[in-house]
């Protein structure tokens with residue numbers, strides 16, 4: 001479904017990750033772990049670029065990329081903008097049809113945000129913004145979710161519930177995560193990034209404390 005075949009990943013000739021070999025099969029839920037700057041976002045970008053054009057991919061980028069002046073509901077509606085032509089989109093954003101509004105509201109409800117549907121995103125908390133971005137991805141739907149720390153601003157109990165919502169919403173997902181407990185609960189497979197390469201790439205059942213310690217050691 002996604003495949004990187006020994007590529008060096010980086011910026012302007014400076015590799016961040018070297019010789020990345022990675023295949024993600026349908027049905028896998030992959031957690032990317034590693035210290036800040038280890039290359040999780042870089043790897044997600046390369047995975048996105050490797051997706052076949054007929055795959056429908058939903059994204060939760062790190063900086064939520066929401067339109068702050070618009071309501072939560074309208075931001076969620078944007079998840080499907082590339083399904084339609086410009087006129088239909090304009091109409092949807094100015095005056096959504098009842099069906100579109102209901103569908104977007106249902107997706108906000110999945111992340112516990114239905115009461116905030118008509119509030120402008122700029123007036124929401126960081127965690128609420130993150131949940132709007134997740135609702136937008138759920139509204140888009142698809143074969144695959146790529147998420148860059150999509151649960152970093154919500155509290156641990158909420159993160160667990162949202163991880164389950166992601167699991168129900170997408171058959172396949174790759175998420176950069178910083179919370180090891182959430183990664184264990186969510187993922188089938190865990191990849192640890194350190195110093196320019198994979199320190200491990202394991203089934204979640206094989207992830208032990210020593211590996212986690214080595215991953216984050218200074």
Ligand SMILES: Nc1ncnc2c1ncn2[C@@H]1O[C@H](COP(=O)(O)OP(=O)(O)OP(=O)(O)O)[C@@H](O)[C@H]1O
Nearest residue numbers: 011016034035036037038039040041042043062176
């Ligand atoms: N657009 C860019 N141009 C040049 N270097 C970049 C760019 N984006 C990231 N980098 C560098 O690449 C390295 C990996 O960054 P990346 O954002 O992939 O790490 P990360 O693991 O996602 O970090 P974090 O957990 O802090 O989000 C860092 O050294 C970073 O400075």
